[in-house]
Amino acid sequence: MSRYSVFLCVLLITLLSTSNFVFLTYAQESQQTMKSKYPAARKSEQVDDYHGVKVADPYRWLEDLDSGETRNWVEAENKLTFDYLEGIPARTKIKERLTKLWDYEKFGVPFKEGQRYFYTRNSGLQNQSVLYTVTSLSAEPKLLLDPNTLSSDGTVAVSGMSASHDGKLLAYSLSASGSDWQEWKVRDVETSQDLSDDLKWAKFSDASWSKDNKGFYYERYDEPKSDSLKETNYFQKLYYHKLGTPQADDVLVYERPDQKDWMFSSYVTEDGRYLIITISQGTDVKNRVYYKDLNSPNSEVVKMLDGFDASYSFVGNDGGRFWFRTDLEAPRGKLIEIDTATPARNNWKVLVPETRDTIQSVTLVNHQFILNYLHDAYTQVKVFDQSGKFLRDIQFPGIGSADGFSGHADDKETFYSFTGFTTPTTIYRYDLVSGNTEIFRQPKVDFNPRDFETKQVFYSSKDGTKVPMFITYKKGLKLDGNNPTYLYGYGGFSVSLTPGFSVGLVVWMEMGGVFAQPNLRGGAEYGEEWHQAGYKLKKQNVFDDFIYAAQWLIANKYTSTPKLAIGGGSNGGLLVGAVLTQRPDLFGAALPAVGVMDMLRFQEFTIGWAWVSDYGSSKNAEDFKNLYAYSPLHNIKPGASYPPTLITTADHDDRVWPGHSFKFAATLQAAQAGSAPILIRIETKAGHGAGKPTSKVIEESADRWGFLVKTLNMKL
Secondary structure, three states, rough: HHHHHHHOOOOOHHHHHOOOOOOOHHHHOOOOHHHOOOOOOOOOOEEEEEEEEEEOOOHHHHOOOOOHHHHHHHHHHHHHHHHHHHHOOOHHHHHHHHHHOOOOOEEEEOEEEOOOEEEEEEEEOOOOOEEEEEEOOOOOOEEEEEEHHHHOOOOOEEEEEEEEOOOOOEEEEEEEOOOOOOEEEEEOOOOOOEEEEEEEEEEEEOOOEEOOOEEEEEOOOOOOOOOOOOOOOOOEEEEEEEOOHHHHHHHHOOOOOOOEEEEEEEEEEEOEEEEEEEEEOOOOOEEEEEEEEEOOOOOOOOOEOOOOOOOOOEEEEEEEEEEEOOOOOOOOOOEEEOOOOEEEEEEEEEEEEOOOEEEEEEEOOOHHHEEEEEEEOOOEEEEEOOOOOEEEEEEOOHHHHHHEEOOOOOOOEEEEEEEEEEEEEEEEEEOOOOOEEEEEEEOOOOHHHHHHHEEEEEEOOOOOOOOEEEEEEOOOOOOOOOOOOEEOOOOOOOOOOOOOOHHHHHHHHHOOOOOEEEOOOOOOOOOOHHHHHHHHHOHHHHHHHHHHHHHHHHOOOOOOHHHHHEEOOOOHHHHHHHHHOOOOOOOOOEEEEEEOOOOOOOOOOOOOHHHHHHHOOOHHHHHHHHHHOOOOHHHHHOOOOOOOEEEEEOOOOOHHHHHHHHHHHHHHHHHHHOOOOOEEEEEEOOOOOOOHHHHHHHHHHHHHHHHHHHHHOOEE
């Protein structure tokens, strides 16, 4: 798992159902009736001074989740929202259809350690996927770990796992109620019983086993002194845990008390010789790489790549020859070799140079490099030998996204997943000797993919930049401007939006809906230059790209403003909040999820400081001016008419603090001059999105799309 996927979870919202009802529009509700229903929210006199600019923050008290006043407000807001949603006749039909279609067998990509394969399976509606193991691909699977037995409501999830090199032990971490905090445990694979090991206060951590299988390296923080959900997370440390010993005896391998925002990721090379330490500052793609010679217990940590000048991703090694994927002087990526005996930059070798397409990942299997590329936001995969000579392409059944391709240097096989907007995630086994591909597991979903089509268009943004966009819909669509359309975006942190299957998306299209997914700047679809064109002082490019995507859809008669809904989660929630306040006239409805709405204070909570690399900080005068200009919370205009808005968040979100959404909702409700509803749905015992139980996902999806059925006046 990459460092960036730990911080950010791209929330591709699940979608809807079919039914046969016609509903009232929001415009038919009285403005005074809606305004009178909003819970009272006290305005304080809180004012902050940012570089001489006085900024009011009247709802600061809503940042305190545990106060009685906040709890009363949350309860009242949820009552209003759920009363509204339960009054939508279509919601029941939506949930029924969503539940029926969701009930299909799902598999994760297998990995192998020792003589065992490991993979996850969900029978259909299980809240959490279950981990199985087999000694051969034809053997009967053995249940190894079922998270559904760990809580009555499915809110305890497995957040990380790593098998020992001999496949006999499994280190796994648990996270409760959607929190990022992890608790590491160790399970005996043969007996399916846990050992005594119990490691707390890990966050954004993996586990990497030592070659002797007697322990593993992991990352954690000191125990929080106050609120573990809210307190900022600084001074991460790298430890080694020896099996059978208490956590207090863990060996501190590396720390940097002079660098509070440095974060570590550790990996033991396959030969067991080196510990690779990757160092990042928050979500910045640039990183450092150090290593330690494990053959010499008292060896110093070697600062191999120590400049924070580019992104370096360790691929593998042959003795002291290390291979890295990097974007140094190659924004779309290249594969290089560095010899630890002669590490100077002028001795580096380029094995696979940069091309037009962006390298997403590189793995080493069967002593061959597997390079996963993005070509206009969809996957292409190429295989090279160890000298960098091209061998072959891996063929896919269409335009989509492939992931996986893990393994060891001596393995002859690898596994990967392939998915598209109308292609359920299928697992393949790939033979690296013959080049043959075979299906390992293929789901059976109760719909006909031939009823739908996907196209990719390129539109011009405000500054003339060409931006790709996927559009998916049911065949026979009429371009008359009357199609309900859901425009979904992200645009940040080098996260690429690629084609992916969603049960809700299928149901949305069954209802006649159009799904549009633009590849906004700020992502990594076209490498680091594309990312940098949408971050910090250039963040407005992201919002312009999204606005111009909406205008393109309207101009080309896919939809019209009354039928156009927008959505996004996390950084995508910020996107929706920003364009909502900049162009409230352009959209028919808005669904911002777990969004970063207060751009002046985001760094004050949990891991928010890590996003400064992408956003900048209000503590810097130039950054403040830029942030203040688009911060969703601070650009709500009293007396303006905003479209119907359903804000969603969760009370255990310790990634994007719920106070962001709370303050945004209270401010938007107070400012609203129109009759459209401004609602907030606050999930309990849930977090940012990762590990959310299936039951909660279905409930939330039904609520989101029930809201759109009503507000977009969909005739079903």
